[in-house]
Amino acid sequence: MSETTVQSAELRPMSEEAFGAISRLARVEAGLVLPPGKATMVQSRLRKRLREIGLKDLNSYSKYVCSDEGVAERRFMISALTTNVSHFFRESHHFAMLRDRVLPPLIDRARAGGRVRIWSAGCSSGQEPYSIAMAVLQAAPDMAQRDVLILGSDIDPKILAMAEEACYSGQQVSGIPPELRGNFLQERGDSYRVAPQVARLVRFRELNLLRPWPMKGQFDVIFCRNVVIYFDQPTQSSLWPRFHQALAPGGWLFVGHSERISDDATHLYLSMGQTAYRAAGPGG
Ligand SMILES: C[S@@+](CC[C@H](N)C(=O)[O-])C[C@H]1O[C@@H](n2cnc3c(N)ncnc32)[C@H](O)[C@@H]1O
The missing domain is CATH 1.10.155.10 (Chemotaxis receptor methyltransferase CheR, N-terminal domain)
Structure with missing residues (x-):
């Protein structure tokens, strides 16, 4: 032919x-x-x-x-x-909240020998978990030596391979605040690689949110942003209780700018402002 x-x-x-x-x-x-x-x-x-x-x-x-x-x-x-669009430090108000309210007690806990776990669910090509890792290291460089891990998961193996590569164009890294670029990026010709101390905080794993989640421990923070918007309402509704279960008591959940926790799950969370929630304790 x-x-x-x-x-x-x-x-x-x-x-x-x-x-x-x-x-x-x-x-x-x-x-x-x-x-x-x-x-x-x-x-x-x-x-x-x-x-x-x-x-x-x-x-x-x-x-x-x-x-x-x-x-x-x-x-x-x-x-x-799947739609894989992502940016570093996307929805910057979440990162301000992370820096000012979420991280300080977690950093104290890590310094006292405790563990800190953060999940970027639907992490696409890695900008979200790497932004979180940069925010952690900016707040406390010694977190590189503590028990702090960020899980980046996605359904799409191709996009995860790009995330693991940790290599981005000049245009892609333009969202990283200038004061962080020097410490957390390495220039490689026309592109930039995420610095090893940032990459070491992040682990990637293929995971379909609709299937069982194999992770055993609970998370202190979950970012699931600009993911459920592509799902139907019943699928969205089924996820909020599962995220609640995956969160430690009082753990934080960040969702995308046009996403909301469904009405039937609002009793599980306290609203902390724009698209930010905390897991409510037993009984709401
Ligand atoms: C638009 S990106 C969002 C990336 C990042 N969270 C952000 O806000 O910049 C949506 C991601 O969700 C992933 N995704 C879609 N359906 C999924 C599913 N059922 N389970 C896990 N990830 C899924 C896609 O592969 C895509 O990488």
Whole structure:
């Protein structure tokens, strides 16, 4: 088949039935909501994957990924469909709160020999957990020698590989306050690498928020920002009690600017201001 024929088959629009099947699968696998208005976006994101695996059009892709033989492909489909936009020190008011209210008692505890655990759930390419690590080290450089860890998790293995690489463009690091760049970034030609003392505080792990969470200990702080916005309401509602359970008593939860804890879970949290919460104790 000539290249032109392959390309025109690839560009044939996805049938409504094929789009419906992909959209249902994305919801079941990852909680993602893909209404018909997102069909063009879905098609353009999946076309690249189509070329990688040598399938001729999106209708065949839909059949394949929904079949038993296509189970392994679902992970790649979800990777293609997730939105991975992130920035260093995104929603800077959360970082001000982290510095002024959240970290001081945690730093005291770490200095007294206790452990501190922070989770960036849906961490994308790593800017969020690295920003948290920079904020911790800025507040107390000795945290590099204490029992402090930041877990960065995401459903998307491709984006996690980028997070592990810890290498960013000049434009990407522009959100890092200038006074932190000298200590926490290393220039590498055209790009910048997160300094080793920052990277050492962070561990990455592939984790689908809809599935069981294998972590055993509780977290002092959870950032889950700009993640649940892509989920349907029942999925969002199911997550708030699970985050509450994963938090230590009084632990902090930060969500994205357009996200809110569902009404049926507000009794589990105390509002601490703009999109910031603390886990309420037993009985609310
Ligand atoms: C827009 S990014 C947010 C990144 C970062 N939290 C921030 O606010 O800058 C959303 C991330 O959520 C991840 N994600 C989507 N569905 C997920 C799921 N079911 N489980 C875990 N992560 C998921 C995506 O792969 C993506 O990297």
